[in-house]
Amino acid sequence: MKSDIVISGVGGQGSILASRALAGAAIAKGLHVLTSEVIGMAQREGPVTSHIRIGNNLSGALIPDYTADYLISLELSETVRNLSKLRPGGTVITSKTAIIPTSVQLGLSKYDQEIYVQYIKEQTEKAIFLDLESLSLQAGNPRAGNVVIMGAFSTCPGLPLQGEQILQAILQLVPERYRNINTHAFELGRQAMEEF
Amino acid sequence: MVVKLLMGNEAIAHGAVEAGVKVAAAYPGTPSSEILETLATMAREHGFYTEWSVNEKAALETAIGASFAGARSLAAMKQVGLNVAADPLMSLAYIGIKGGLVLVVADDPGPHSSQTEQDTRKFAQFAKLPVLDPVNPAEAREMAKYAFELSEQLLLPVILRPTTRTCHACQDIDLPAGIGKNPPPAGFEKDPNWVIFPSLSARKHIWLNKQQETAGSILGLSPFNRLEIDPGARVGIVACGLSYNYVREALQLTGLQATILKIGTPYPLPNDPVLELFKHVDRILVIEEQEPVVEDQLISLAWQQGLTAPISGKHDRLVAREGEFDVDKVKAIIEKFYGLQGQLGQVTPLPELPLRPPVLCAGCPHRASFYIFKNAARGTEAVFTGDIGCYTLGAIPPLNALDTCLCMGAGVTIAAGLHRVEPGRKQVAFLGDSTFFHSGVTGLINAVYNRADITVVILDNRTTAMTGHQPHPGIGNTGADGHGTTVDITGLARACGVDFVREVDPYDLTAGVKAACEAMNYNGPAVVIMKRECTALVKKDRPYTISKDDCIDCGACVEDLGCPAIGRQDGLPAINTNCTGCGVCAQICPVQAIRRKL
Numbered sequence: 001m002k003s004d005i006v007i008s009g010v011g012g013q014g015s016i017l018a019s020r021a022l023a024g025a026a027i028a029k030g031l032h033v034l035t036s037e038v039i040g041m042a043q044r045e046g047p048v049t050s051h052i053r054i055g056n057n058l059s060g061a062l063i064p065d066y067t068a069d070y071l072i073s074l075e076l077s078e079t080v081r082n083l084s085k086l087r088p089g090g091t092v093i094t095s096k097t098a099i100i101p102t103s104v105q106l107g108l109s110k111y112d113q114e115i116y117v118q119y120i121k122e123q124t125e126k127a128i129f130l131d132l133e134s135l136s137l138q139a140g141n142p143r144a145g146n147v148v149i150m151g152a153f154s155t156c157p158g159l160p161l162q163g164e165q166i167l168q169a170i171l172q173l174v175p176e177r178y179r180n181i182n183t184h185a186f187e188l189g190r191q192a193m194e195e196f
Numbered sequence: 197m198v199v200k201l202l203m204g205n206e207a208i209a210h211g212a213v214e215a216g217v218k219v220a221a222a223y224p225g226t227p228s229s230e231i232l233e234t235l236a237t238m239a240r241e242h243g244f245y246t247e248w249s250v251n252e253k254a255a256l257e258t259a260i261g262a263s264f265a266g267a268r269s270l271a272a273m274k275q276v277g278l279n280v281a282a283d284p285l286m287s288l289a290y291i292g293i294k295g296g297l298v299l300v301v302a303d304d305p306g307p308h309s310s311q312t313e314q315d316t317r318k319f320a321q322f323a324k325l326p327v328l329d330p331v332n333p334a335e336a337r338e339m340a341k342y343a344f345e346l347s348e349q350l351l352l353p354v355i356l357r358p359t360t361r362t363c364h365a366c367q368d369i370d371l372p373a374g375i376g377k378n379p380p381p382a383g384f385e386k387d388p389n390w391v392i393f394p395s396l397s398a399r400k401h402i403w404l405n406k407q408q409e410t411a412g413s414i415l416g417l418s419p420f421n422r423l424e425i426d427p428g429a430r431v432g433i434v435a436c437g438l439s440y441n442y443v444r445e446a447l448q449l450t451g452l453q454a455t456i457l458k459i460g461t462p463y464p465l466p467n468d469p470v471l472e473l474f475k476h477v478d479r480i481l482v483i484e485e486q487e488p489v490v491e492d493q494l495i496s497l498a499w500q501q502g503l504t505a506p507i508s509g510k511h512d513r514l515v516a517r518e519g520e521f522d523v524d525k526v527k528a529i530i531e532k533f534y535g536l537q538g539q540l541g542q543v544t545p546l547p548e549l550p551l552r553p554p555v556l557c558a559g560c561p562h563r564a565s566f567y568i569f570k571n572a573a574r575g576t577e578a579v580f581t582g583d584i585g586c587y588t589l590g591a592i593p594p595l596n597a598l599d600t601c602l603c604m605g606a607g608v609t610i611a612a613g614l615h616r617v618e619p620g621r622k623q624v625a626f627l628g629d630s631t632f633f634h635s636g637v638t639g640l641i642n643a644v645y646n647r648a649d650i651t652v653v654i655l656d657n658r659t660t661a662m663t664g665h666q667p668h669p670g671i672g673n674t675g676a677d678g679h680g681t682t683v684d685i686t687g688l689a690r691a692c693g694v695d696f697v698r699e700v701d702p703y704d705l706t707a708g709v710k711a712a713c714e715a716m717n718y719n720g721p722a723v724v725i726m727k728r729e730c731t732a733l734v735k736k737d738r739p740y741t742i743s744k745d746d747c748i749d750c751g752a753c754v755e756d757l758g759c760p761a762i763g764r765q766d767g768l769p770a771i772n773t774n775c776t777g778c779g780v781c782a783q784i785c786p787v788q789a790i791r792r793k794l
Contacts, residue, residue, distance in 0.1 A: 010552065020366070023201045027368050033201065034332070035366040038308070039226065039664075044554035044589065045760055060332070060441025061365040064449065064523035077549050101552045102758045106594055109551040119547050142773050 001031075002055030003160050004063045008082040009074030010099050011043035014146035017173055018072070019050035021150060024169030025161045026054045036061035045101065047078055054160050072153055074132065074145055075099050080116045083123055092124050093152050095132035095145060128152065128196050135192060139185035147182045151189025163190065197370045204333040204362040207369055208300055209234035211340025212270050213242050216378030218295070219262035220246045221255035223634065224663035225274030226309035227363035228302035232272050233664070242375060247674060248666050251604070251634040252277035256284050256299065263297040263353075264390060266381035268344050272300040275314050276603065280635070282319075287392055288353055289323050290400040295381055296344035297353040304360045305485045305520040311584070311603060313518060315486035316357045321463045324404050326411045327355040328420065329437035329462050333367040339420065339460070349414060350407055359485065361438055361520065412464040420460025421469045425476055429453035432477030432505075433530070434470075434494065436462055436484035442526035443483055449527060452534055459484075465493040474503050481533045482509035485521050508533060553592050558761035559736075559776030561728035562587040562655050564702035566597035567757065567780070568726075569624060569653065571705075572712035576622055579614055583607035583627035583636070586662045587655050590626070594758040598626065605635025612639070612648035622716050624651045629685060630660035630668040637688065643721045644693040651715045652694075652723045654685055655702075657730040665733060689723040696722035703728055705783045737777025739793050742769055746789035753781040753790065 005022060009015045019035045026033040031054050038048040051063045065084050071092045073079035079094040086092065096117070103109045120127050130152055132145040139148060147170055154163030167186050174182050202210065208231050212220065220239075222232035236246045245262075249255035252273040262269035273281060278301045285299070301319075304310040320327035328343055330336035336358050343354040389396065415421070435443040436459045447454060457473045459465070462484070473480070482491040488510040495507055509515045515529055531538040556563045566587075569580065582588055582598035583606065591598035600610055611623035627636045632654050643650055660666040667673050672682030689697045696718045698711040708726070715722040739761075742753070747769060753762050754769050761774035762781060771781075771790070782790040 011554065020201065023366055023368075027199055027201055031368075033366070033368050036361060037203075037364050037366070039364050044557060044586070045552065046554040047552050059445040059448075060438065060523065061361065061367075062442075062522045064445065064527070077552075080546060081549055083546075100763055101550050102555055102594075102760055103551040103553065105754050105763055106758065108593065110548050111550045112547065115547045123544060 001160050002053070003070070004068045005052040005054070005070045005072065006063060006068045006082055006085045007050040007052065007072045007074070008078040009048055010078060011046050011048050013074040014143065015048050015050050015074060017170070018146045018150055019052050020173055021166055021169040022052045022054070022161065024172060025165040028165045028169065029161060031160060032056055032058055034058050034061040047081060049082060070153065070156065072149055074149060076113060076116050077111060080119055083120065086124065089125055091156060092120060092127040093149060094120065094127065094129055095149065096129045097131070097133040128193065130189070130192055135188045136185060139188050140181045141178075141185070144181060144185035147185040148189040148192070151186035152193045154186070155190055155193040198373060199368050200371055201366050202333055202337070202369045203230060203364060203366045204330070204336050204358055205230035205364070206234045207333040207337035207367070208340045208356065208358065209238065210371060211337035212298065212344075213238050213244070214372070214375055215296070215341045215344040216268050217270050217344070218244045218267035218381060219259060219269040220244065220272070221249045221258040222272040223249055223252045223255050223277055224660050224666040225277050226663055227304055227360040228272050228274045228277070228300065229663045229666065230363070231300055233666070248668065250669060252281040253284060256281040259297055259299075260284060260288055260293070263293045263295040265295065265384040267295040268378070269295060270298045270300065273302075274310065275301055275303045275316050276311055277301070278316060278319055280604065285353070286323055289325055289404055290397050291390065291392055292351040292400070293347060293353055296347035298340065298343040298347060298356055299353050300340075300356045300358070302358055302360065302363050303486065306360065308360050313486060315489060316355060317462045317489040318487045320355045320357070321489060324408060325352055325355055326350065326415065326461065327357050327463045329460055330356070330358050330362050331438055331440045331458070331460065333362060333365055334369050335420065335460065336362055337369060342418065346414065350411055352407060359438055408464050412466050415461040415464065416466030416468040418461055421466060422458045423469050423472055424456045424458065426453050426455045429455055430478040431455070431534070432457060432473050432480040434459060434473070434480060434482040434490060436482070436490050439483045439485060439521055439526065442521055442523045443530070445523045446527035446530050449523070450531060452530060459490055462490050463493070465490055465497070467497060470494060470497055471501065474498070474505055477505060479506045480508065481514070481530070482507065483515055483526060483529065484509075487517060554589060555592065555758065555760055556586065556589050557731050558759055558774040559731040559778040560586070561657055561702040561726065561731065561778070562590060563595065563757060563759060564705065564708065564778070564780045565653065565655055565726040566590045566595045567784070568702060568705060568708035569712050570595070570597055572709050572716060573622065573624065578622040578624055578716065579611070581607040581611045581614070581623060581625045583625070583631050585628040585631055587626060587628055594755055604631055605639055608636050608639030608650070608652055609642060611650040612643050612646070615648050615650055619649070622651065624653060624716065626653045626655060628661070629654060629656040629658065629670045632685065633669050633683070637692065640689065640694065640721070640723070641692050648721055649719060650721055652721065654723065654725045656685060656725050656727040659730045659733060661730045661732065665730065685725055689725075694721055694723045696720065697725070698723070699725040699727050701728055702726040703778055703780060705780065731776050731778070739775035739777050740771055740779065740782055740790050741793050742771055743789045743791065744768055746787055748787055748789070750786060752784055752786065756784060757781060
């Protein structure tokens with residue numbers, strides 16, 4: 001049993017918390033785990049990617065191209081940027097929400113939401129688009145998108161982890177006072193998946 | 197035993213604590229910073245001392261002093277930090293140590309967050325010191341423990357060199373339930389051998405060279421090198437450090453066979469496992485990131501021994517010297533080595549993606565400081581020299597505020613050098629508070645002493661922000677028990693002999709521009725301290741909003757500031773939820789359309 005998961009997003013969105021939660025859940029289940037995170041300059045709103053590898057006989061923390069089982073993405077254009085990690089038949093769970101960088105405001109580059117959605121649909125067999133922005137606001141914190149998407153991911157069939165273990169791992173990583181918001185955010189993510 | 201998820205840097209800290217480290221010192225730098233951060237959280241419970249030193253030289257020398265008193269000590273830094281600490285390190289190799297001394301130097305091939313891709317293994321070879329190169333966090337912890345023993349066995353400092361991909365990788369690691377107590381250090385004993393003189397150096401150099409052979413023999417027995425013989429293969433792959441992971445997975449993916457020699461001790465390279473490899477293979481491929489450290493030693497050894505198996509790697513340009521490796525890159529190298537055409541992935545051209553360079557945070561006081569000085573310098577040919585920190589991002593559009601950046605502290609001295617060639621032009625040096633203490637203050641003293649007519653702007657955000665908010669002398673509190681003595685930057689600048697010193701709040705644009713103009717017009721070195729806490733450390737203030745009725749869409753707030761909290765909605769500038777309420781944009785709006793939310 002082996003699972004390779006890529007989490008992508010923009011610095012500051014909480015992809016590290018998400019990858020630590022998956023790793024924590026893996027350990028709780030007695031599985032081996034390796035993660036690789038981006039820490040440093042890119043955290044200032046640059047593109048960030050975490051790789052999480054769960055299973056036995058693991059090599060390095062970096063997932064090769066076209067082999068990841070899941071791509072979980074907190075930002076739409078970053079999903080496109082990381083799509084080459086996904087294996088044929090792999091699952092994408094992505095935020096529909098665009099985070100438009102200042103380079104676009106300044107006319108130095110382009111952002112085209114429709115083209116990205118189209119591209120993701122064309123290139124994958126299973127792509128789930130979530131309205132993370134409104135779901136996290138509904139949960140009570142605009143920054144809870146990382147937990148919402150973990151809730152959604154936890155419902156995927158055939159995962160080596162149980163949803164409850166992922167939630168428990170998240171709650172262990174966040175301050176006590178945010179427990180309710182995070183539990184709610186996780187639940188909203190779970191429910192959103194039922195619509196698909 | 198307990199199983200814990202540890203980041204590579206945390207694993208190294210754990211290894212050091214298990215080995216009984218007594219003194220640990222560091223200057224922060226990505227990807228090394230979490231080593232001392234972790235040690236600081238464990239210091240009280242396990243009874244040892246940690247400090248954030250003002251720079252890497254101070255950190256290493258602190259560890260050296262502790263070692264001279266018989267204590268196991270550790271210094272941690274990033275690869276360019278070792279350049280700062282090179283002076284004590286080179287001499288220490290001759291003098292030797294008493295308590296085990298481990299120097300952790302984190303390399304950053306890529307580079308992800310560094311100025312260079314320099315290879316610390318090469319530095320270790322230059323300094324004639326053993327270096328260990330971990331494959332993953334679990335091995336990094338084992339190596340940290342082993343390094344203290346090796347150091348005491350050889351009486352030399354030992355370098356542990358992880359790379360970013362180990363420092364910032366997390367792994368499940370079995371930890372002992374408790375850590376035993378180590379005996380107290382023996383203390384410092386007076387001896388002429390602690391005093392470096394040319395006569396002593398001449399003797400010790402002979403000893404140091406001999407220790408290379410001793411180290412090679414000891415490392416030949418270490419568990420970190422391993423020969424994995426594939427009886428069906430006549431190809432050998434030498435896989436160094438982290439690259440071992442990529443080699444293993446690339447072979448699995450391609451189904452190719454090879455005998456693998458995993459190397460965890462790249463310098464001095466032990467002979468025995470390498471000679472054993474030659475017995476089993478007809479040709480060899482060496483895979484290592486950065487410089488051909490192992491490859492060069494392998495070639496020398498083969499030449500000496502008259503071994504003729506061809507050796508491939510960097511010298512026949514099969515393996516890159518630049519950049520970080522991954523499975524895909526290593527797979528392509530191996531396929532080429534086997535004469536195979538690699539399978540290309542299903543290439544569908546990507547749509548155009550937005551550029552997403554890292555930017556200063558919403559509400560960052562540095563943005564205001566750059567805006568202020570750009571305005572004060574408008575119409576002049578002023579040169580803005582930069583330095584290492586978050587504020588290096590001031591070079592990116594739309595601020596375009598920095599014209600140079602080289603290394604820690606260089607902004608001040610480069611400004612002074614520029615001034616010698618163009619005395620009629622104004623040079624303004626920007627550096628952060630932590631960088632000022634690190635190596636900016638020497639440049640300031642140099643400017644005063646040599647009468648350089650430059651303006652030095654200290655961006656005092658009360659922390660070392662880029663590396664994760666470590667304290668520094670200007671804050672007072674230390675990483676460990678919280679209590680230190682505060683060194684006042686204004687007082688220090690005055691004590692250096694600077695007559696013009698102003699302290700301003702960068703959020704106050706009017707006062708800022710006034711101070712900036714005065715400083716730039718001042719004849720002689722002038723210091724302006726832009727003092728405002730890092731926005732990541734303070735609670736957000738009430739946000740601002742742009743009145744659609746009043747906005748004339750002049751674009752100043754969007755295009756002059758480049759704040760990630762200001763975008764466009766339905767064509768007009770709009771403030772999003774990132775707003776911290778700093779109020780800088782409201783001050784530049786020509787029609788007062790930006791107001792604090794009620």
